[in-house]
Structures are given as structure tokens and as C-alpha cells.
Amino acid sequence: MSGVLDRLRGLIAEPAPAPEAAGGAPSHEPGTRRDREATPAERQIAEAIAQKMLHGWLQNRHQTLMPLSVNLALLTPEARGRIARFAALTATAGPGDGAAARLRSWIAATGGDADTLAAYEAALLRPPALGPTLAGVGSPDCAGLAYVLALVAAQEDGGDGAGYAFARYVAERVGLPTAARRSAERRYGR
Numbered sequence: 001m002s003g004v005l006d007r008l009r010g011l012i013a014e015p016a017p018a019p020e021a022a023g024g025a026p027s028h029e030p031g032t033r034r035d036r037e038a039t040p041a042e043r044q045i046a047e048a049i050a051q052k053m054l055h056g057w058l059q060n061r062h063q064t065l066m067p068l069s070v071n072l073a074l075l076t077p078e079a080r081g082r083i084a085r086f087a088a089l090t091a092t093a094g095p096g097d098g099a100a101a102r103l104r105s106w107i108a109a110t111g112g113d114a115d116t117l118a119a120y121e122a123a124l125l126r127p128p129a130l131g132p133t134l135a136g137v138g139s140p141d142c143a144g145l146a147y148v149l150a151l152v153a154a155q156e157d158g159g160d161g162a163g164y165a166f167a168r169y170v171a172e173r174v175g176l177p178t179a180a181r182r183s184a185e186r187r188y189g190r
Helices: 002-013 040-065 077-093 099-109 114-125 130-136 140-154 162-174 178-188
Strands: none
Touching (some): 077 114, 077 130, 077 140, 077 162, 099 114, 130 162, 140 162
């Protein structure tokens, strides 16, 4: 171990290579530090640093896949309309009576504008068909939100699990990755 530390100290203490010559050619002599191949110890250090960086990214992947907060205002008006129609479908799918009010409040609290709320109210009066509505929220910008909406509505299912079964169906149908599902369940599940 002390040999590796001495070698690293030696590498750090070596003078920096001279700047490039005016003609653009390197000003170093062959066989200097710049031309030397990395030793196994240096390679191990580089690999350890790369592993730590990858591990840090993997620990943070849940936040990258599913952000902590939902902001409907960042979506296009068309995407907000699809989410509003899906929310109305979700509110009518479960047995709980409070799902419609819960979803209305959730849409308003997460950046849904007046048009989004109007589309939600209109879709509540005349619920859309399941197939086309699910196809509309299958895009990458809406799939995670659709699952979150189903989880929020499922909290009103009275404990019989029908709402959560519907949420699992939605996740399968829109092809939500397992990591994104787990992240949404931790934040918005039971």
C-alpha cells in the first residue's frame, strides 16, 4: 500500500509538461510521462472512481426517472387534455365516491389550468372509452402521470383493492418501467 502511495506522490510531484511549441507540435520528448501507459495501480484508481460515479448515478436514477413533484403546467395543452380525460376515466373506474373530488383537487394542485379542469369536468359528464384513452396517455410524457393518477384515485377504493388493481393494469398497459412504478408507488401509493 505504501508503495502505491509513494508512486502517486511521485506522479503528483512530477513537473507539468511544457506548453505546446509555437509551431503546434508537442514540445515534449518521447518517453516522457505523457507517452507512458497507465500502470495497474493507476488503472485501478480510475476504475474505482468510475465505479463510484456509476453507483452515484444509479442511486439517483429514481429521481431522474420519476421526479419528486408533478407539474402539469410543463405539459403541452394537448397532453394536459389527455391527462384530464384519463383522470375522469380513472375517477369513474373505482368504487370510491370521493375519487372525482380527490382527482379534481390533485389536478388543481399540480398545475392544472382552467382549461384542464374544464376538460376534466366535461369528461366526468361523459366518460371516455378505456382503449383510446389509455392509448392517449401511453406517450413518455404522460405514462408516469397516468399511473400516478390511478394511484391517487385508488386511495379512495375503500380497501377492496379494485383501484390498485386498475392502477397495476394501467402501468402494464402503458408499459411503465418497473423502476418508475416503484418510485411512483413510494410517493403516491398507500
